[in-house]
Amino acid sequence: MAVCIGVIAKENYPLYIRCAPNVENEVNFHFTVHTSLDVIEEKVASLGKSTSISTTDLREFYLGQLYPSEDYRIYGYVTNTKVKFVIVVEAANTQLRDNEVRSMFRRLHNAYTDVICNPFHVPGDKIKSKSFDSVASSMIVPERKKENPLVI
Amino acid sequence: MQEDATNVLFELLHDELISYVYSNDIDMKSKQISILESHGFRIGQSLAEQLTKDSSRFKDELEIMKFVCRDFWSAMYQKQVDNLRTNHQGVYVLQDNCFKLLKRISSGKQYLEFAPRFLAIPCGFVRGALANLGINSIVTAEVISMPAVKFQIMIQRV
Numbered sequence: 001m002a003v004c005i006g007v008i009a010k011e012n013y014p015l016y017i018r019c020a021p022n023v024e025n026e027v028n029f030h031f032t033v034h035t036s037l038d039v040i041e042e043k044v045a046s047l048g049k050s051t052s053i054s055t056t057d058l059r060e061f062y063l064g065q066l067y068p069s070e071d072y073r074i075y076g077y078v079t080n081t082k083v084k085f086v087i088v089v090e091a092a093n094t095q096l097r098d099n100e101v102r103s104m105f106r107r108l109h110n111a112y113t114d115v116i117c118n119p120f121h122v123p124g125d126k127i128k129s130k131s132f133d134s135v136a137s138s139m140i141v142p143e144r145k146k147e148n149p150l151v152i
Numbered sequence: 153m154q155e156d157a158t159n160v161l162f163e164l165l166h167d168e169l170i171s172y173v174y175s176n177d178i179d180m181k182s183k184q185i186s187i188l189e190s191h192g193f194r195i196g197q198s199l200a201e202q203l204t205k206d207s208s209r210f211k212d213e214l215e216i217m218k219f220v221c222r223d224f225w226s227a228m229y230q231k232q233v234d235n236l237r238t239n240h241q242g243v244y245v246l247q248d249n250c251f252k253l254l255k256r257i258s259s260g261k262q263y264l265e266f267a268p269r270f271l272a273i274p275c276g277f278v279r280g281a282l283a284n285l286g287i288n289s290i291v292t293a294e295v296i297s298m299p300a301v302k303f304q305i306m307i308q309r310v
Contacts, residue, residue, distance in 0.1 A: 010286065025197070057207035059209040059211075060208065060209065062210065078208065078209075079201075079204070080200075080209060080285060081200060081201055081206035081284045081285055082206065082286055109205060110205070112201075113201050113202050116197070116198050116201040116202075117198045117201070117202055118307075119194075123194070123197055123284075125235055148247055
């Protein structure tokens with residue numbers, strides 16, 4: 001499960017970012033989510049060209065793993081309305097399957113649609129919905145404490 | 153049958169919204185159309201989000217237009233647009249020969265002067281949906297003889 005979930009508007013400003021409650025440096029996650037936007041943009045642009053590698057799911061919202069870093073894996077998802085979802089998973093969490101990530105995005109997308117269809121929500125505002133919050137927090141697990149790598 | 157009931161409710165609500173905006177004579181004259189249009193815009197935005205949830209990614213502008221003509225129109229009016237034309241320079245014309253919200257009002261030129269108020273919200277729907285899908289546009293409607301309507305969409309490129 002995720003340690004950080006981000007929702008980015010089509011104009012590339014954050015609508016919602018939530019991290020696991022025990023992370024030490026939350027700003028780092030904000031940074032990770034924002035740097036992933038470049039990769040997302042690149043991927044979406046390459047999807048537009050039909051001549052690129054002929055994978056079957058060129059037209060899917062789910063972009064797969066964006067890039068690996070030492071401690072985390074970052075997954076991306078872009079809707080037709082160009083809203084981006086980013087999920088950060090700990091690299092140590094190896095039992096998480098691609099399909100599970102996909103269904104997490106799916107649930108987030110559904111929850112996001114409900115937020116947009118709420119007449120009290122102003123489109124473009126930060127997401128303050130409690131129901132969205134509870135969906136997102138159900139996917140977040142606390143970060144594992146890093147073990148001291150020097151212990152043998 | 154339940155489907156039919158919701159459609160009737162939508163029509164009633166739509167008509168009631170119009171008569172409410174027009175009955176309220178406190179300093180709203182000349183703004184009524186834009187009030188209705190902005191309501192439509194907000195609804196169109198939500199609908200675009202909702203209806204594109206399960207479709208695949210749109211490749212280009214024309215695909216978005218096809219989405220509006222097919223899926224969007226069937227969701228709102230239980231039929232598809234009858235004709236879509238474009239000059240390939242950012243102008244699209246959507247023709248509906250039997251527009252649902254005018255069908256019950258008249259067939260012909262009777263009450264033609266009231267047509268604009270019944271088309272403000274639908275114009276907003278289209279503009280809102282397109283805006284959420286990343287296309288800024290101006291949408292106008294033209295009625296020569298009810299219940300046929302031509303919606304003209306002019307894409308605003310920056």
